[in-house]
Amino acid sequence: MPKISAATVAEHRAQQRAALIQAAVDVLVEQGAAAVTPAAVGARAGLARSSFYQYFPSAAALLAAIVEEAFTTADTATTQALADIHEPAQRLDAFIRTELHLAAQGAHRPAKALMQADLPPECLARVHELHHRHYAPLQAAITAMTGEASELTGQLVGGTVQAAMTAIEHGADPTRVADRALALLHHGLTESATDRPPA
Template sequence: MPKINASTVAEHRAQQREALIGAAIDILVNEGATAVTPTAVGARAGLARSSVYQYFNSSAALLATVTEEAFRRSNQALTNAMAAANGPLERVEAFFRESLRLGAEGAHRPAAALMSAGLHPACQERLMELHLEQVEPFRAAVREIGVPDPALTADLIAGMLHTALAAADRGTPLDTVTERTLALVRRCLTTGGQHEPRGDGR
């Protein structure tokens, strides 16, 4: 049995599993989905391949878990940000602001790598389900605002988010990208381009 680095065996196993997932995500982002194998992941995490198989019995199992983790970590941050907002417009802004912050940290890269990885159809389907679950609170806020054709409007505004993430990836300062993007979003979602009154007086 490997040396225990936690107060209980359960905590130790949780730490090892987390290390393996982190290693798999790192390999996925930097080397692609085909490089995510038990041997490579174990080596990156500092564990023997036999130890990896205690948690994941195949490359497919690793990728399936990474697919879930690529969204779980971001979803919690997005949920917390939107819960602190007042009103649908502020929830949309919170979704964009937090998405851009997460993007600057590279949180979108695992999902982007998975999208272009040519995964098994079942994994691709789950990836799309997770994406739709992630953006539904944003789409619900757009519907609540009452804009015409809210589904199309949400799709078009989501395109701005993708463009903003790309701009941040290219090195445009995050604050600049965020404030300019939010200004455009407000114009799209308020009547006649006028800003909706805000609780903070801005």
């Protein structure tokens, strides 16, 4: 029986699986989806290629696992941040500040790489589904603030958030970026609600 580095076999297997996923994320971010192969990921994780197949039947299965886990941290963080907040403008603030905090930690690297990768169609469809679900609370806050469910407004807000993430990834101060982005968004969304013709 191979030597284990955890208290139980189950914990050991969980650690090995996590190591493979982290190694795959690193390969994905650095080299793209095509480079995520059992041999490359096993080598990056310090495991034999045969060990890879004890956890994933194929590279496609590993990519599918990355897709699911890429959004788990962000979903958990935003759910916790919004748990006790009900006013739409405050929910928008909390969601965006949480997103930018995660960006500062590098938590969005896998999802960003997945969105840009040449993934199998089923994986790409799942990425877009999870991305849409993750941003649903933000879209709901925008709708409540403006009084209309505008896809364009949501896209423009999303573009501002993405630009803020990029600034943070390039070394800008997360708090300053968040403050500036939110000031712009509150002004724009307030103007949008004011300019909307009466029903």
